[in-house]
Amino acid sequence: MNLKAYLEARRLVVEEALARYVPTGSGPAARLQEAMRYSLLAGGKRIRPILHLATVEACGGDPQECLGFACALEMIHTYSLIHDDLPAMDDDELRRGRHTNHVVFGEAMALLAGDGLLTEAFRLIAHEALEKGLDPPRVLRATLELATAAGPQGMVGGQAADILSEGRQVSPETLAFIHTHKTGALIRASVRTGGILAGASQESLESLTRYGEALGLAFQIRDDLLNEEGDPVKLGKAVKTDQARGKATYPGLFGAQESRRRLESLVGEAMEALQSLGAEAEPMRQIALYMARRDH
């Protein structure tokens, strides 16, 4: 398969849907809607929704029916970036080659834009489920999975641990907690919710879990490596910021060479986990290779 064309085609479908699901507003809160769209439609690889749709397809589901859920994943990812960039958090001024939300819209509006996207994600899931007649129990199970992954037991918990660890000597256990929660949980959920909505068997869900977990960690290690040795132009954001802030990273704790070795081993685990899913999972294999080896 031609992965580049596949990713591009799926990305366009997601872009179009995101722009439709979060339209420009009017009235006294129009500026909020503008702030939400500014970050949501700022490009990006759309890896989480693409991964979700690829999993739906690999499990015999209809990706068209799950487009709302896929976009909800991206909305949650985007909200987390907006809040993460705020002065009280990482205080970043550049993201995807553009000014961060609060630089353009001010802190209050950026805060609300994040809150708005997070809430809108759950609204969209319920709305699309009712509109398209999706199986309600499956939607509830997928919602539970997503909210668990995004909340204090997942991403938000990882963010908190990351902030609390800044400038401290971090143990391998705490680093593993931060990685599996801060980015791993939402990637794992992007995969597993695809399986849940498509009605995958318990056995398939277990394979998807192993794939999602390996991929989530591989993605984060790649991210850490890119922050240390990547090209700021390709990345569209500053590099070496983790080190400057005293953030715990994989290469910081284990070195670049060991990080690359671990990355390749995780890619192998992800491939292994997909064996039982057969040929339909080919895009998922290619996506894993791409995510682990990307240069931006």
Add this chain to the structure above:
Amino acid sequence: MNLKAYLEARRLVVEEALARYVPTGSGPAARLQEAMRYSLLAGGKRIRPILHLATVEACGGDPQECLGFACALEMIHTYSLIHDDLPAMDDDELRRGRHTNHVVFGEAMALLAGDGLLTEAFRLIAHEALEKGLDPPRVLRATLELATAAGPQGMVGGQAADILSEGRQVSPETLAFIHTHKTGALIRASVRTGGILAGASQESLESLTRYGEALGLAFQIRDDLLNEEGDPVKLGKAVKTDQARGKATYPGLFGAQESRRRLESLVGEAMEALQSLGAEAEPMRQIALYMARRDH
């Protein structure tokens, strides 16, 4: 009925459930859980969950089954207070007689505590629905209603309009937008979701909507009046802050006397709307009177 005893009994049920649904944590993110609990368990009237449970009961549903949804309403209300108090927003240091979240836990942790409570609200709804075997389509409809009321088309949109209007001359239309969105939407949703989960008829839902809208606006006018002329000790927070910040308020635009007249007329509308619901709706009537006339 003895409203005071009724409110107190319901409040205790909600308190106990909130403490159980958001337990103390352990591990690297334990401090986040502590920050969430600090604000969630800081007292408060628990008006939204009590209103929700009263509506469930008036419509023939089982309030015990809806306790999770009721607590989700309070979690969303609490997250909005935490974010609203942040320096980038209203910059308040006192809430319910205690230091606000960011004063105690720092801005980053307060931001994440808010994000965590919002996400956890939707997790709790899905979790409880699956655990207690609630009717999945009703839960999806109630979730859609709640997320619409809490997000950019509701509360977050109202917050944005409020922030954007600070220090400006505000038209009666913009003030109405801010009131109906910032506080009205969640109160209306507290009522309507109770009806939806209890399987209320379309006609009953329309009555509930009229009740919820009148009550939401009455609540906000009372809030504005208390901010202007209330007792800071009873309120547990500073007064006259709206005026100092140039915030648009009902008494600011129409005067205190006209505000009180409008308040009483809204209480009448709320009573009128409940007529078709009969004797089972007595607590809802009493709650409306209480909300419109409270001194804290």
